[in-house]
Amino acid sequence: MAGVFLRKNALTIFMSVELMLNAVNLAFVAFARMLNQVDGQVFVFFVMTVAAAEVAVGLAIIIDIFRSRRSVDVDDLSALRG
Amino acid sequence: MEAIIFSIVAAVAVVSGIGVVIQRRAMYSALLLVANFFCLAVLYILLGAYFIAAVQVAVYAGAVMVLMLFVIMLLDVGHPEPLERRFRPFKPLGIVAAVAFLTLAILVTLNSQTPARGGVPDLDNITAVATALYTRYLLPFEVTSVLLLAAILGAVVIAHKREVKGTSENGAGRVLLDPQRHLVHDRDGGRVPEKERAHDLHVR
Numbered sequence: 001m002a003g004v005f006l007r008k009n010a011l012t013i014f015m016s017v018e019l020m021l022n023a024v025n026l027a028f029v030a031f032a033r034m035l036n037q038v039d040g041q042v043f044v045f046f047v048m049t050v051a052a053a054e055v056a057v058g059l060a061i062i063i064d065i066f067r068s069r070r071s072v073d074v075d076d077l078s079a080l081r082g
Numbered sequence: 083m084e085a086i087i088f089s090i091v092a093a094v095a096v097v098s099g100i101g102v103v104i105q106r107r108a109m110y111s112a113l114l115l116v117a118n119f120f121c122l123a124v125l126y127i128l129l130g131a132y133f134i135a136a137v138q139v140a141v142y143a144g145a146v147m148v149l150m151l152f153v154i155m156l157l158d159v160g161h162p163e164p165l166e167r168r169f170r171p172f173k174p175l176g177i178v179a180a181v182a183f184l185t186l187a188i189l190v191t192l193n194s195q196t197p198a199r200g201g202v203p204d205l206d207n208i209t210a211v212a213t214a215l216y217t218r219y220l221l222p223f224e225v226t227s228v229l230l231l232a233a234i235l236g237a238v239v240i241a242h243k244r245e246v247k248g249t250s251e252n253g254a255g256r257v258l259l260d261p262q263r264h265l266v267h268d269r270d271g272g273r274v275p276e277k278e279r280a281h282d283l284h285v286r
Contacts, residue, residue: 009108011108011112011150011153011154011157012102012103012105012108012111014150015102015108015111015112015115015150016102016103018115018142018146019099019102019103019115019118022118022119022122022142025122025134025138026122026125026126029125029126029129029131029134030129032131033129033130033131038207038210038211038213038214039214041131041133041134041211042211042214042215042219044131044134045133045134045137045211045215046219046222046226048137048138048141048142049226049229049230050226050229051142051146052141052145052146052230052233053229053230053232053233054233055146055149055150056149056233056234056236056237057233057236057237057240059149059150059153059237059241060236060237060238060240060241061240062153062157063153063156063157063240063241064240064241066157067243
């Protein structure tokens with residue numbers, strides 16, 4: 001799950017983030033099952049919503065970056081480096 | 083039986099998850115991610131979370147991944163080969179799959195006499211989730227809807243092409259008005275093909 005730090009392609013980083021969110025979701029559902037409560041599943045529902053929103057906004061940002069720089073390599077994005 | 087399914091699906095999920103990270107090409111990792119999502123949906127079903135499984139397939143494997151693939155194809159980072167040649171070896175496979183699906187669909191449609199609402203297994207889980215969602219978690223639920231609205235607006239605003247920019251890239255001092263042509267021009271790395279340029283001149 002540490003693919004976020006290793007990859008350079010912004011899209012792959014994004015997919016790794018999705019993967020981590022899914023791992024958390026699985027843990028939530030497993031614990032909800034273990035504790036015999038439904039709250040975990042409700043929380044998974046919220047996590048999914050937030051993930052969907054995050055994907056929409058993030059992909060829009062990636063498209064915008066690609067438009068202005070013609071690359072989605074995060075190493076190119078060093079404009080904020082001190 | 084359940085244990086067997088669990089071990090197979092969990093193994094596939096782990097392998098595809100590792101594949102997503104290891105794979106060099108964004109397209110392959112996206113497809114592996116789809117496989118991973120489906121495995122997770124099966125795991126949710128095994129855990130008795132039917133509603134979450136359905137949402138997983140619909141939202142993640144459906145909406146999110148379609149969006150992802152769309153962007154990957156739009157940006158298409160560094161593919162030397164054209165798409166058509168790459169997919170040519172899979173053409174017979176695709177035909178076989180299509181025919182198999184069609185026969186299967188026809189057979190299922192013809193042979194299904196039992197009414198669909200016969201045996202819905204264990205609705206308790208879904209009712210429990212819905213009850214919790216609409217009573218105890220009603221406020222977060224509504225806040226979520228506001229969040230989604232904000233996300234929609236944000237995505238549109240960010241991805242929308244800025245029209246007012248002073249000068250355009252080919253130094254003509256005006257922005258190209260046709261979004262289609264602007265996209266082509268953008269993708270080409272700033273170089274406008276000869277035909278386009280002639281067309282531009284003609285337009286101006």
